Amino acid sequence: MLEKIKKDLGANYNQNDEEVLKEIIEEVSSIASNISNRKTDDEKLYPYIKKATKAMYLCRGAEGLQSRGEGSISSSYEDIIEKLRNDIVKNGLRRIR
Helix, strand or coil: CHHHHHHHHHHHCCHHHHHHHHHHHHHHHHHHHHHHCCCCCCHHHHHHHHHHHHHHHHCCCCCCCCEEEECCEEEECCCHHHHHHHHHHHCCCCCCC
16 A cells, blocks of 8 residues: 555655555554554555545644645645544444444
8 A cells, every 4th residue: 555655656756754644544444444443454445444544644744734825825634643533434334332
């Protein structure tokens, strides 16, 4: 999964950030596992983990911001973990214990 994410990030990926990216993958995998009651290596979660990991990597430095405006440019941020939770639940990947 790590290599696929690096490839997807393309020019946005810094070669010195491999450990940072691994930590984000580990964190997102753990959160997705807790939300879904599935194992962290469950392949059904991979697309959601991958998407959330890329979003978290790209938003580093803007943690806690909901929106930002500079001049005539404004940016809005979504809650990545909330979106991950919604995607898992809406797609029927949550197991009830």
